Amino acid sequence: MKNGVVIVGAGHAGVQAAASLREDGYDGPVILIGDENELPYHKPPLSKTFIKDAEAKPQPLRGEAFYTGSAIDYRPGIRIDRIDTGRRSLEISGGGALAFDHLILATGSRPRTLPLPGSDLSGVLSLRSLADARLIRDLSAQSEDVVILGGGFIGLEIAATLRAAGRTVTVVEAVDRLLGRAVAPVVASHVRQRLEATGVRILTGTSISKLEGENGHVVAAITSSGERLPARMVIVGIGAVPNVELAQAAGLTIANGIRVDLQMRSSVPEILAIGDAASYRHWFTGGDVRLESVQNATDQARLAARTITGHADAYSAVPWFWSDIGDMKLQMVGLTAGGDSHVVLGDLPGNKFSIYHYTGDRLLGIESVNRPGDHMLGRKMLGAGFSPTPETVAMGPEGLKAALAAFQQEEPARAAG
Amino acid sequence: MTKLTFIAHDGTQFDVDAENGSTVMENAIRHAVPGIEAECGGACACATCHVYVDEAWTAEVGEPEAMEEDMLDFAYDVQPNSRLSCQIKVRDALDGLVVRVPERQG
Numbered sequence: 001m002k003n004g005v006v007i008v009g010a011g012h013a014g015v016q017a018a019a020s021l022r023e024d025g026y027d028g029p030v031i032l033i034g035d036e037n038e039l040p041y042h043k044p045p046l047s048k049t050f051i052k053d054a055e056a057k058p059q060p061l062r063g064e065a066f067y068t069g070s071a072i073d074y075r076p077g078i079r080i081d082r083i084d085t086g087r088r089s090l091e092i093s094g095g096g097a098l099a100f101d102h103l104i105l106a107t108g109s110r111p112r113t114l115p116l117p118g119s120d121l122s123g124v125l126s127l128r129s130l131a132d133a134r135l136i137r138d139l140s141a142q143s144e145d146v147v148i149l150g151g152g153f154i155g156l157e158i159a160a161t162l163r164a165a166g167r168t169v170t171v172v173e174a175v176d177r178l179l180g181r182a183v184a185p186v187v188a189s190h191v192r193q194r195l196e197a198t199g200v201r202i203l204t205g206t207s208i209s210k211l212e213g214e215n216g217h218v219v220a221a222i223t224s225s226g227e228r229l230p231a232r233m234v235i236v237g238i239g240a241v242p243n244v245e246l247a248q249a250a251g252l253t254i255a256n257g258i259r260v261d262l263q264m265r266s267s268v269p270e271i272l273a274i275g276d277a278a279s280y281r282h283w284f285t286g287g288d289v290r291l292e293s294v295q296n297a298t299d300q301a302r303l304a305a306r307t308i309t310g311h312a313d314a315y316s317a318v319p320w321f322w323s324d325i326g327d328m329k330l331q332m333v334g335l336t337a338g339g340d341s342h343v344v345l346g347d348l349p350g351n352k353f354s355i356y357h358y359t360g361d362r363l364l365g366i367e368s369v370n371r372p373g374d375h376m377l378g379r380k381m382l383g384a385g386f387s388p389t390p391e392t393v394a395m396g397p398e399g400l401k402a403a404l405a406a407f408q409q410e411e412p413a414r415a416a417g
Numbered sequence: 418m419t420k421l422t423f424i425a426h427d428g429t430q431f432d433v434d435a436e437n438g439s440t441v442m443e444n445a446i447r448h449a450v451p452g453i454e455a456e457c458g459g460a461c462a463c464a465t466c467h468v469y470v471d472e473a474w475t476a477e478v479g480e481p482e483a484m485e486e487d488m489l490d491f492a493y494d495v496q497p498n499s500r501l502s503c504q505i506k507v508r509d510a511l512d513g514l515v516v517r518v519p520e521r522q523g
Contacts, residue, residue: 042458059458063447070449298456322462329484331462373487376464380491 002028003099005308006090008080008246009106010034011043013275013297015061017104020305022070030072031098037077038130039064044294046133047157048324051140052165058130083250085268102270102308105247105258106301109240109276109292114149118211119236123218126236127154136235143232144168147221149208151178153323155237156191160326163200170201170229172208172221181337183330184355187367190348191325198326240292242277255279257290262314263307264300272307274300283316284382285335293321318382319365320375327351331375334365334382343390346371354378356393363387373397377404384408419507422515423450423468435507441516442466442503452518459503461485465522466502467492471515478505478514493521 005021007014010032018032034040041058050056067074079093083103090098111126113119123143125136136158140146146162148155151173163169171178179188192202203223211234212220221229242257253259253267257279264272264280275297279290299317306313320333328351339357346353354374357364366378377400381388386407388400395403418434423445425431435444445453445466454465461484470478475498481489485504489495502516 044460045458048460059443060446061458063449065447066449294456322457322460324460329462370484371487372461372484373490376488376491 003088003101004029004031005102005104006031006033006098006100007104007106008033008090009108009243009275009277010036010040010074010076011106011108011275011297012061012294013108013301014104014106015040016298016301017106017274017304018072018074019062019066019070020302021308022072024305024309024311026305026309028101030070031100032067032072032074033078033080033098034074034076035079036129036131039076040074041130043128044322046130047127047154048161050133051137051158052161054137054141080246083246083271085250085271088270100270102272104301104304104308105266105271105273105277106275106297107243107246107273107277109242111236112239112241114208114236114238116208116211118213118218121211121213121218122216123213123232124211124234124236127158128240136233139233140165140167145230146170146233146235147172147208147229147231148235148237149221150237150239151202151204152180152237152239153182153325155235156195156325157323158235158237159200160195160198163195163198164326168201169199170203170231171195172206172223172229173202173204174207176205178202178204183332183367184336184339184342184357186344186348187330187355187369190351190353190369191328191330194326194328194351240276242279242290244277247271247273247277255288263312264304264315265307272304274304280315282319282335283314284319285338289335291319293319295320318379320379328369329372331368331372332365333375333378334363336365336367339364341390343393345374345393345396356390358390361387361389363393377401380404385411419509419512419514421507421511422513423448423453424515424517425451426518426520427451437507437509439507440503441468441505441507441514442501444507445502445518450518452520452522453502454522455503457503461488461501461504464488464492464501467495467519467522468500468502468516469496469519470498470500470505471517472498474511474514474516477510491523492519493523494519 082091207224247258258273276292282289323330336357343356352370354368368375423431457463
Protein backbone atom coordinates (compact mmCIF):
# COMPACT_ATOMS: atom_id res chain seq x y z
CA MET A 1 0.00 0.00 0.00
CA LYS A 2 2.73 2.50 -0.66
CA ASN A 3 2.07 3.85 -4.12
CA GLY A 4 -0.50 6.00 -2.44
CA VAL A 5 -3.37 7.94 -3.93
CA VAL A 6 -3.11 9.63 -7.30
CA ILE A 7 -5.71 12.30 -8.02
CA VAL A 8 -6.22 13.27 -11.65
CA GLY A 9 -7.65 16.78 -11.89
CA ALA A 10 -6.70 19.74 -9.72
CA GLY A 11 -9.96 21.68 -9.61
CA HIS A 12 -12.17 22.13 -6.57
CA ALA A 13 -12.77 18.38 -6.24
CA GLY A 14 -9.20 17.18 -6.68
CA VAL A 15 -7.67 19.71 -4.30
CA GLN A 16 -10.29 19.02 -1.62
CA ALA A 17 -9.71 15.27 -1.96
CA ALA A 18 -6.00 15.77 -1.32
CA ALA A 19 -6.70 18.00 1.68
CA SER A 20 -9.29 15.63 3.12
CA LEU A 21 -6.99 12.60 2.81
CA ARG A 22 -4.51 14.36 5.07
CA GLU A 23 -7.19 15.62 7.46
CA ASP A 24 -8.42 12.03 7.78
CA GLY A 25 -4.93 10.85 8.65
CA TYR A 26 -3.93 9.19 5.39
CA ASP A 27 -0.13 8.90 5.57
CA GLY A 28 0.78 7.42 2.17
CA PRO A 29 1.86 9.48 -0.84
CA VAL A 30 -0.76 11.86 -2.25
CA ILE A 31 -0.05 12.97 -5.81
CA LEU A 32 -2.27 15.64 -7.37
CA ILE A 33 -2.08 15.97 -11.13
CA GLY A 34 -3.33 19.01 -13.00
CA ASP A 35 -3.17 19.73 -16.72
CA GLU A 36 -2.79 23.50 -16.30
CA ASN A 37 0.37 25.32 -15.27
CA GLU A 38 -1.30 27.18 -12.42
CA LEU A 39 -1.66 26.91 -8.70
CA PRO A 40 -5.19 25.40 -8.44
CA TYR A 41 -7.73 28.22 -8.28
CA HIS A 42 -11.36 29.08 -7.64
CA LYS A 43 -13.43 28.89 -10.82
CA PRO A 44 -16.61 30.82 -9.87
CA PRO A 45 -14.94 34.28 -9.73
CA LEU A 46 -13.78 33.87 -13.34
CA SER A 47 -17.18 34.86 -14.74
CA LYS A 48 -17.61 37.71 -12.27
CA THR A 49 -14.88 39.74 -10.59
CA PHE A 50 -11.95 38.40 -12.61
CA ILE A 51 -13.01 39.40 -16.12
CA LYS A 52 -14.00 42.96 -15.26
CA ASP A 53 -10.78 43.98 -13.54
CA ALA A 54 -7.49 43.92 -15.45
CA GLU A 55 -5.63 43.83 -12.12
CA ALA A 56 -7.62 40.97 -10.59
CA LYS A 57 -5.55 37.95 -9.66
CA PRO A 58 -6.72 34.37 -9.66
CA GLN A 59 -7.79 33.17 -6.24
CA PRO A 60 -5.86 30.10 -5.21
CA LEU A 61 -7.92 27.31 -3.64
CA ARG A 62 -5.03 26.83 -1.21
CA GLY A 63 -1.75 28.65 -0.81
CA GLU A 64 1.49 27.04 -1.94
CA ALA A 65 2.36 26.59 1.73
CA PHE A 66 -0.55 24.18 2.02
CA TYR A 67 0.81 21.68 -0.51
CA THR A 68 4.31 21.60 0.93
CA GLY A 69 3.06 21.67 4.53
CA SER A 70 0.64 18.77 3.92
CA ALA A 71 3.07 16.67 1.85
CA ILE A 72 0.80 16.85 -1.19
CA ASP A 73 2.83 16.34 -4.33
CA TYR A 74 1.18 18.74 -6.76
CA ARG A 75 2.32 18.19 -10.35
CA PRO A 76 1.03 20.86 -12.74
CA GLY A 77 0.99 20.78 -16.52
CA ILE A 78 0.63 17.01 -16.85
CA ARG A 79 -1.82 15.04 -18.98
CA ILE A 80 -2.65 11.39 -18.51
CA ASP A 81 -3.02 9.26 -21.62
CA ARG A 82 -4.25 5.99 -20.21
CA ILE A 83 -5.25 4.11 -17.08
CA ASP A 84 -3.94 0.57 -16.80
CA THR A 85 -6.47 -0.90 -14.39
CA GLY A 86 -4.68 -4.26 -14.19
CA ARG A 87 -1.35 -2.79 -13.13
CA ARG A 88 -2.92 0.11 -11.27
CA SER A 89 -0.81 2.52 -13.18
CA LEU A 90 -1.17 5.67 -15.26
CA GLU A 91 0.59 6.46 -18.50
CA ILE A 92 1.78 10.05 -18.53
CA SER A 93 1.56 11.95 -21.80
CA GLY A 94 5.07 12.38 -23.18
CA GLY A 95 6.39 9.36 -21.31
CA GLY A 96 6.54 7.81 -17.87
CA ALA A 97 4.18 5.89 -15.66
CA LEU A 98 2.73 6.44 -12.24
CA ALA A 99 1.52 3.59 -10.03
CA PHE A 100 -1.32 3.99 -7.56
CA ASP A 101 -3.08 2.10 -4.81
CA HIS A 102 -6.16 4.27 -5.27
CA LEU A 103 -6.97 6.59 -8.13
CA ILE A 104 -9.40 9.48 -7.82
CA LEU A 105 -10.71 10.82 -11.12
CA ALA A 106 -11.62 14.47 -10.68
CA THR A 107 -11.45 15.24 -14.36
CA GLY A 108 -14.28 17.77 -14.41
CA SER A 109 -16.21 18.90 -17.43
CA ARG A 110 -15.58 21.07 -20.46
CA PRO A 111 -17.75 23.54 -22.35
CA ARG A 112 -20.11 22.06 -24.90
CA THR A 113 -19.19 23.27 -28.35
CA LEU A 114 -21.55 24.51 -31.01
CA PRO A 115 -21.18 23.17 -34.53
CA LEU A 116 -21.81 26.43 -36.33
CA PRO A 117 -20.35 28.00 -39.46
CA GLY A 118 -17.72 30.43 -38.18
CA SER A 119 -17.28 28.91 -34.72
CA ASP A 120 -13.55 28.52 -35.41
CA LEU A 121 -13.07 32.29 -35.90
CA SER A 122 -10.87 34.07 -33.41
CA GLY A 123 -12.92 35.96 -30.85
CA VAL A 124 -15.26 32.99 -30.36
CA LEU A 125 -14.59 31.87 -26.81
CA SER A 126 -15.96 29.82 -23.98
CA LEU A 127 -15.18 29.99 -20.30
CA ARG A 128 -13.85 27.15 -18.25
CA SER A 129 -10.27 27.80 -17.25
CA LEU A 130 -8.19 30.71 -16.05
CA ALA A 131 -6.60 30.83 -19.51
CA ASP A 132 -10.09 31.24 -21.03
CA ALA A 133 -10.91 34.01 -18.56
CA ARG A 134 -7.71 35.86 -19.42
CA LEU A 135 -8.64 35.71 -23.13
CA ILE A 136 -12.12 37.03 -22.41
CA ARG A 137 -10.77 39.79 -20.19
CA ASP A 138 -8.20 40.91 -22.74
CA LEU A 139 -10.57 40.80 -25.70
CA SER A 140 -13.49 42.44 -23.87
CA ALA A 141 -11.27 45.45 -23.16
CA GLN A 142 -11.26 46.12 -26.91
CA SER A 143 -14.73 44.88 -27.85
CA GLU A 144 -17.69 47.22 -27.81
CA ASP A 145 -20.17 44.52 -28.90
CA VAL A 146 -20.44 41.14 -27.25
CA VAL A 147 -22.84 38.32 -28.11
CA ILE A 148 -23.37 35.54 -25.62
CA LEU A 149 -24.78 32.25 -26.84
CA GLY A 150 -26.70 30.57 -24.06
CA GLY A 151 -28.83 32.01 -21.29
CA GLY A 152 -27.57 29.77 -18.49
CA PHE A 153 -25.75 30.79 -15.33
CA ILE A 154 -22.34 31.33 -16.94
CA GLY A 155 -23.74 33.31 -19.85
CA LEU A 156 -25.85 35.55 -17.64
CA GLU A 157 -23.07 36.13 -15.11
CA ILE A 158 -20.76 37.21 -17.90
CA ALA A 159 -23.52 39.30 -19.51
CA ALA A 160 -24.11 41.21 -16.26
CA THR A 161 -20.40 41.69 -15.66
CA LEU A 162 -19.60 42.96 -19.16
CA ARG A 163 -22.70 45.16 -19.27
CA ALA A 164 -21.62 46.77 -15.98
CA ALA A 165 -18.27 47.42 -17.66
CA GLY A 166 -20.09 49.36 -20.38
CA ARG A 167 -20.23 46.81 -23.20
CA THR A 168 -23.19 46.32 -25.52
CA VAL A 169 -24.31 42.80 -24.65
CA THR A 170 -26.83 40.53 -26.38
CA VAL A 171 -27.75 37.13 -24.96
CA VAL A 172 -29.15 34.63 -27.44
CA GLU A 173 -30.98 31.63 -25.99
CA ALA A 174 -32.48 28.87 -28.11
CA VAL A 175 -35.36 27.95 -25.81
CA ASP A 176 -38.10 30.34 -24.78
CA ARG A 177 -36.80 31.16 -21.29
CA LEU A 178 -33.57 31.76 -19.41
CA LEU A 179 -31.75 29.41 -17.06
CA GLY A 180 -33.27 26.26 -18.55
CA ARG A 181 -34.79 24.05 -15.91
CA ALA A 182 -32.33 25.18 -13.25
CA VAL A 183 -34.69 27.64 -11.61
CA ALA A 184 -38.44 28.29 -11.44
CA PRO A 185 -40.01 30.38 -14.22
CA VAL A 186 -40.74 33.18 -11.75
CA VAL A 187 -37.02 33.42 -10.90
CA ALA A 188 -36.00 33.22 -14.56
CA SER A 189 -38.34 36.04 -15.54
CA HIS A 190 -37.20 38.15 -12.59
CA VAL A 191 -33.56 37.72 -13.68
CA ARG A 192 -34.52 38.62 -17.23
CA GLN A 193 -36.33 41.79 -16.21
CA ARG A 194 -33.48 43.04 -14.08
CA LEU A 195 -30.85 42.27 -16.70
CA GLU A 196 -32.91 44.00 -19.38
CA ALA A 197 -33.28 47.02 -17.09
CA THR A 198 -29.49 47.36 -17.10
CA GLY A 199 -29.49 47.35 -20.90
CA VAL A 200 -28.65 43.72 -21.69
CA ARG A 201 -30.59 42.64 -24.76
CA ILE A 202 -32.05 39.16 -24.42
CA LEU A 203 -33.37 37.11 -27.33
CA THR A 204 -35.06 33.89 -26.27
CA GLY A 205 -36.45 31.32 -28.67
CA THR A 206 -33.66 32.40 -31.01
CA SER A 207 -30.67 30.54 -32.34
CA ILE A 208 -27.63 31.62 -34.29
CA SER A 209 -27.33 30.32 -37.84
CA LYS A 210 -23.77 31.46 -38.47
CA LEU A 211 -20.95 33.68 -37.33
CA GLU A 212 -19.38 36.15 -39.76
CA GLY A 213 -15.72 37.08 -39.72
CA GLU A 214 -13.24 39.47 -41.24
CA ASN A 215 -9.56 38.58 -41.47
CA GLY A 216 -10.22 35.54 -39.34
CA HIS A 217 -11.87 37.44 -36.47
CA VAL A 218 -15.58 37.34 -35.67
CA VAL A 219 -17.54 40.52 -36.50
CA ALA A 220 -21.18 39.44 -36.31
CA ALA A 221 -23.61 36.72 -35.34
CA ILE A 222 -26.57 36.07 -37.62
CA THR A 223 -29.76 34.93 -35.88
CA SER A 224 -32.21 32.31 -37.13
CA SER A 225 -34.57 35.14 -38.06
CA GLY A 226 -31.85 36.80 -40.13
CA GLU A 227 -30.87 39.64 -37.79
CA ARG A 228 -27.21 40.61 -37.87
CA LEU A 229 -25.79 41.19 -34.38
CA PRO A 230 -22.43 42.96 -34.48
CA ALA A 231 -19.91 41.16 -32.26
CA ARG A 232 -16.18 41.49 -31.68
CA MET A 233 -16.48 38.75 -29.14
CA VAL A 234 -18.84 35.76 -29.00
CA ILE A 235 -18.98 33.72 -25.83
CA VAL A 236 -20.48 30.26 -26.07
CA GLY A 237 -22.06 29.15 -22.79
CA ILE A 238 -24.36 26.29 -23.69
CA GLY A 239 -23.53 23.80 -20.99
CA ALA A 240 -20.77 21.35 -20.22
CA VAL A 241 -19.91 17.75 -20.99
CA PRO A 242 -18.13 15.50 -18.48
CA ASN A 243 -14.54 14.48 -19.14
CA VAL A 244 -15.02 10.71 -19.15
CA GLU A 245 -12.66 9.66 -21.95
CA LEU A 246 -9.89 8.30 -19.71
CA ALA A 247 -12.39 6.32 -17.66
CA GLN A 248 -14.24 5.08 -20.70
CA ALA A 249 -11.09 3.84 -22.40
CA ALA A 250 -10.21 1.98 -19.19
CA GLY A 251 -13.55 0.18 -19.32
CA LEU A 252 -15.20 1.90 -16.37
CA THR A 253 -18.99 2.10 -16.47
CA ILE A 254 -20.16 5.40 -17.96
CA ALA A 255 -23.70 6.75 -17.63
CA ASN A 256 -23.82 10.49 -18.31
CA GLY A 257 -20.55 10.65 -16.37
CA ILE A 258 -18.36 8.14 -14.61
CA ARG A 259 -20.80 5.98 -12.72
CA VAL A 260 -20.06 5.77 -8.99
CA ASP A 261 -21.72 4.25 -5.94
CA LEU A 262 -22.56 6.19 -2.79
CA GLN A 263 -18.94 5.85 -1.59
CA MET A 264 -17.71 7.35 -4.88
CA ARG A 265 -16.29 4.05 -6.16
CA SER A 266 -16.46 3.41 -9.88
CA SER A 267 -17.06 -0.02 -11.37
CA VAL A 268 -13.37 -0.67 -10.56
CA PRO A 269 -13.40 -0.32 -6.76
CA GLU A 270 -9.92 1.17 -6.28
CA ILE A 271 -10.79 3.89 -8.80
CA LEU A 272 -13.06 6.60 -7.47
CA ALA A 273 -14.64 9.50 -9.33
CA ILE A 274 -15.90 12.82 -7.94
CA GLY A 275 -17.19 16.19 -9.02
CA ASP A 276 -18.54 17.28 -12.39
CA ALA A 277 -17.46 14.03 -14.05
CA ALA A 278 -19.24 11.65 -11.65
CA SER A 279 -22.82 10.43 -11.94
CA TYR A 280 -24.66 8.69 -9.15
CA ARG A 281 -28.02 7.83 -7.62
CA HIS A 282 -28.94 10.85 -5.52
CA TRP A 283 -30.08 10.17 -1.98
CA PHE A 284 -32.43 13.14 -2.02
CA THR A 285 -34.44 12.48 -5.16
CA GLY A 286 -33.78 8.80 -5.82
CA GLY A 287 -32.87 9.76 -9.39
CA ASP A 288 -29.56 9.56 -11.25
CA VAL A 289 -27.71 12.85 -11.38
CA ARG A 290 -24.46 14.47 -12.36
CA LEU A 291 -24.10 17.84 -10.64
CA GLU A 292 -21.79 20.65 -11.67
CA SER A 293 -21.21 22.66 -8.53
CA VAL A 294 -18.50 23.54 -6.05
CA GLN A 295 -20.53 21.99 -3.22
CA ASN A 296 -20.92 18.69 -5.06
CA ALA A 297 -17.21 18.65 -5.91
CA THR A 298 -15.96 19.33 -2.40
CA ASP A 299 -18.46 17.17 -0.52
CA GLN A 300 -17.79 14.22 -2.81
CA ALA A 301 -14.06 14.80 -2.36
CA ARG A 302 -14.44 14.60 1.42
CA LEU A 303 -16.40 11.40 1.05
CA ALA A 304 -13.89 9.82 -1.36
CA ALA A 305 -11.15 10.48 1.20
CA ARG A 306 -13.25 8.76 3.87
CA THR A 307 -13.83 5.78 1.60
CA ILE A 308 -10.09 5.42 1.03
CA THR A 309 -9.31 5.77 4.73
CA GLY A 310 -11.67 2.92 5.54
CA HIS A 311 -15.00 4.52 6.36
CA ALA A 312 -18.17 3.57 4.58
CA ASP A 313 -20.33 6.66 4.85
CA ALA A 314 -22.91 7.06 2.10
CA TYR A 315 -23.11 10.35 0.24
CA SER A 316 -25.85 12.42 1.83
CA ALA A 317 -24.77 16.03 1.48
CA VAL A 318 -27.45 18.63 0.82
CA PRO A 319 -26.93 20.07 -2.68
CA TRP A 320 -26.47 23.83 -2.88
CA PHE A 321 -25.32 26.28 -5.45
CA TRP A 322 -24.97 30.00 -5.98
CA SER A 323 -24.75 32.44 -8.85
CA ASP A 324 -24.10 36.17 -8.76
CA ILE A 325 -25.82 37.89 -11.68
CA GLY A 326 -25.43 41.65 -11.43
CA ASP A 327 -27.20 42.77 -8.27
CA MET A 328 -28.81 39.36 -7.72
CA LYS A 329 -27.29 36.81 -5.40
CA LEU A 330 -29.05 33.61 -6.38
CA GLN A 331 -28.72 30.72 -3.94
CA MET A 332 -30.27 27.35 -4.53
CA VAL A 333 -30.55 24.50 -2.03
CA GLY A 334 -32.03 21.06 -2.61
CA LEU A 335 -33.10 19.72 -5.98
CA THR A 336 -36.33 21.28 -7.12
CA ALA A 337 -37.05 19.43 -10.36
CA GLY A 338 -40.42 17.71 -10.16
CA GLY A 339 -41.96 20.19 -7.76
CA ASP A 340 -45.72 20.67 -8.09
CA SER A 341 -46.33 23.73 -5.93
CA HIS A 342 -44.43 26.58 -4.36
CA VAL A 343 -44.61 29.28 -1.70
CA VAL A 344 -43.04 32.71 -2.15
CA LEU A 345 -41.51 34.64 0.75
CA GLY A 346 -40.32 38.21 0.45
CA ASP A 347 -40.54 40.93 -2.12
CA LEU A 348 -40.11 40.34 -5.85
CA PRO A 349 -40.05 44.00 -6.97
CA GLY A 350 -37.61 44.70 -4.11
CA ASN A 351 -35.27 42.02 -5.52
CA LYS A 352 -35.31 40.01 -2.28
CA PHE A 353 -37.35 36.82 -2.24
CA SER A 354 -37.29 33.05 -1.87
CA ILE A 355 -39.30 30.34 -3.55
CA TYR A 356 -39.99 27.19 -1.51
CA HIS A 357 -40.68 24.24 -3.81
CA TYR A 358 -42.84 21.30 -2.81
CA THR A 359 -43.90 17.99 -4.16
CA GLY A 360 -47.03 17.16 -2.19
CA ASP A 361 -46.14 18.19 1.36
CA ARG A 362 -42.40 17.55 1.00
CA LEU A 363 -40.04 20.51 0.70
CA LEU A 364 -37.74 19.86 -2.29
CA GLY A 365 -35.64 22.97 -2.15
CA ILE A 366 -35.45 26.72 -2.03
CA GLU A 367 -34.34 29.32 -4.56
CA SER A 368 -33.38 32.63 -3.03
CA VAL A 369 -32.56 36.00 -4.50
CA ASN A 370 -30.73 38.26 -2.04
CA ARG A 371 -32.14 36.33 0.94
CA PRO A 372 -29.09 34.39 2.17
CA GLY A 373 -30.68 33.73 5.54
CA ASP A 374 -33.46 31.70 3.89
CA HIS A 375 -30.85 29.74 1.97
CA MET A 376 -28.73 28.95 5.01
CA LEU A 377 -31.78 27.95 7.04
CA GLY A 378 -32.86 25.76 4.11
CA ARG A 379 -29.52 23.95 4.21
CA LYS A 380 -30.09 23.23 7.91
CA MET A 381 -33.69 22.10 7.36
CA LEU A 382 -32.97 19.75 4.46
CA GLY A 383 -29.86 18.43 6.24
CA ALA A 384 -31.98 17.61 9.29
CA GLY A 385 -34.66 15.95 7.17
CA PHE A 386 -37.17 18.61 8.22
CA SER A 387 -39.91 19.56 5.79
CA PRO A 388 -41.88 22.56 7.07
CA THR A 389 -45.47 22.94 5.95
CA PRO A 390 -46.25 25.80 3.57
CA GLU A 391 -48.09 27.43 6.49
CA THR A 392 -44.92 27.37 8.58
CA VAL A 393 -42.91 28.83 5.67
CA ALA A 394 -45.44 31.66 5.45
CA MET A 395 -44.56 32.59 9.05
CA GLY A 396 -41.14 33.72 7.82
CA PRO A 397 -37.59 33.03 9.06
CA GLU A 398 -38.27 33.33 12.78
CA GLY A 399 -41.19 30.91 12.65
CA LEU A 400 -39.13 28.50 10.55
CA LYS A 401 -36.19 28.64 12.94
CA ALA A 402 -38.47 27.87 15.86
CA ALA A 403 -40.11 25.00 13.97
CA LEU A 404 -36.71 23.53 13.05
CA ALA A 405 -35.55 23.75 16.67
CA ALA A 406 -38.73 22.01 17.84
CA PHE A 407 -38.25 19.28 15.21
CA GLN A 408 -34.65 18.70 16.28
CA GLN A 409 -35.67 18.43 19.93
CA GLU A 410 -38.16 15.75 19.01
CA GLU A 411 -35.62 13.89 16.93
CA PRO A 412 -32.31 14.39 18.73
CA ALA A 413 -30.71 11.60 16.73
CA ARG A 414 -31.09 13.68 13.59
CA ALA A 415 -30.08 16.96 15.17
CA ALA A 416 -26.37 16.63 14.42
CA GLY A 417 -25.08 19.29 12.07
CA MET B 418 2.30 45.91 3.56
CA THR B 419 -0.07 45.56 6.48
CA LYS B 420 0.62 43.09 9.26
CA LEU B 421 -2.08 40.61 10.20
CA THR B 422 -2.04 37.95 12.88
CA PHE B 423 -4.15 34.81 12.70
CA ILE B 424 -4.48 32.62 15.77
CA ALA B 425 -5.58 29.11 14.86
CA HIS B 426 -7.89 27.21 17.18
CA ASP B 427 -4.96 25.22 18.62
CA GLY B 428 -3.19 28.48 19.49
CA THR B 429 -0.68 28.47 16.63
CA GLN B 430 0.04 32.03 15.59
CA PHE B 431 0.52 33.13 11.96
CA ASP B 432 2.01 36.59 11.40
CA VAL B 433 1.65 37.59 7.77
CA ASP B 434 2.27 40.60 5.55
CA ALA B 435 -0.89 41.43 3.62
CA GLU B 436 -1.40 43.58 0.58
CA ASN B 437 -3.87 46.42 0.92
CA GLY B 438 -7.01 45.68 -1.04
CA SER B 439 -6.76 41.93 -0.51
CA THR B 440 -9.19 40.30 1.89
CA VAL B 441 -8.30 38.85 5.27
CA MET B 442 -9.56 35.48 3.95
CA GLU B 443 -7.19 35.53 0.95
CA ASN B 444 -4.25 35.99 3.30
CA ALA B 445 -5.37 33.11 5.51
CA ILE B 446 -5.53 30.85 2.44
CA ARG B 447 -2.16 31.99 1.10
CA HIS B 448 -0.51 31.11 4.39
CA ALA B 449 -2.47 27.89 4.93
CA VAL B 450 -4.01 28.98 8.22
CA PRO B 451 -5.87 25.87 9.40
CA GLY B 452 -9.61 26.19 9.91
CA ILE B 453 -10.32 28.72 7.16
CA GLU B 454 -11.99 26.84 4.32
CA ALA B 455 -13.38 29.68 2.19
CA GLU B 456 -15.17 27.23 -0.03
CA CYS B 457 -16.90 29.86 -2.19
CA GLY B 458 -13.76 31.90 -2.80
CA GLY B 459 -15.06 35.12 -1.30
CA ALA B 460 -18.57 35.35 -2.76
CA CYS B 461 -20.17 35.56 0.69
CA ALA B 462 -22.02 32.36 -0.23
CA CYS B 463 -20.74 29.71 2.18
CA ALA B 464 -19.86 31.13 5.63
CA THR B 465 -16.73 28.94 5.93
CA CYS B 466 -14.20 31.75 6.51
CA HIS B 467 -15.66 32.78 9.87
CA VAL B 468 -13.24 34.50 12.29
CA TYR B 469 -13.40 36.32 15.62
CA VAL B 470 -12.00 39.84 15.44
CA ASP B 471 -9.84 40.69 18.48
CA GLU B 472 -11.81 42.99 20.81
CA ALA B 473 -9.25 45.76 20.38
CA TRP B 474 -10.01 45.83 16.64
CA THR B 475 -13.78 45.44 16.36
CA ALA B 476 -14.45 49.18 16.06
CA GLU B 477 -11.84 49.70 13.33
CA VAL B 478 -12.92 46.60 11.38
CA GLY B 479 -16.57 47.62 11.58
CA GLU B 480 -19.89 45.81 11.43
CA PRO B 481 -20.97 43.26 8.82
CA GLU B 482 -23.39 44.36 6.13
CA ALA B 483 -26.87 42.84 6.05
CA MET B 484 -26.03 40.07 3.56
CA GLU B 485 -22.98 38.96 5.56
CA GLU B 486 -24.95 39.11 8.78
CA ASP B 487 -27.56 36.76 7.35
CA MET B 488 -24.87 34.26 6.35
CA LEU B 489 -23.06 34.60 9.70
CA ASP B 490 -26.24 33.81 11.56
CA PHE B 491 -25.73 30.18 10.57
CA ALA B 492 -22.02 29.85 11.22
CA TYR B 493 -20.78 27.74 14.13
CA ASP B 494 -20.54 29.45 17.56
CA VAL B 495 -21.19 33.01 16.42
CA GLN B 496 -20.09 35.77 18.82
CA PRO B 497 -20.61 39.55 18.73
CA ASN B 498 -17.11 39.90 17.23
CA SER B 499 -17.72 37.34 14.46
CA ARG B 500 -17.06 38.31 10.85
CA LEU B 501 -16.64 36.52 7.54
CA SER B 502 -13.01 37.17 6.69
CA CYS B 503 -13.73 37.38 2.94
CA GLN B 504 -15.65 40.58 3.63
CA ILE B 505 -12.83 42.38 5.46
CA LYS B 506 -10.54 44.31 3.12
CA VAL B 507 -6.99 44.93 4.28
CA ARG B 508 -6.04 48.62 4.60
CA ASP B 509 -3.41 50.69 6.41
CA ALA B 510 -5.67 51.28 9.40
CA LEU B 511 -5.80 47.51 10.03
CA ASP B 512 -2.03 47.22 10.53
CA GLY B 513 -1.59 44.83 13.46
CA LEU B 514 -5.08 43.29 13.21
CA VAL B 515 -5.52 40.08 15.20
CA VAL B 516 -8.23 37.53 14.32
CA ARG B 517 -8.93 34.12 15.83
CA VAL B 518 -10.17 31.04 13.99
CA PRO B 519 -13.16 29.16 15.48
CA GLU B 520 -13.05 25.49 16.40
CA ARG B 521 -14.77 24.59 13.15
CA GLN B 522 -16.64 26.12 10.23
CA GLY B 523 -20.34 25.26 9.99
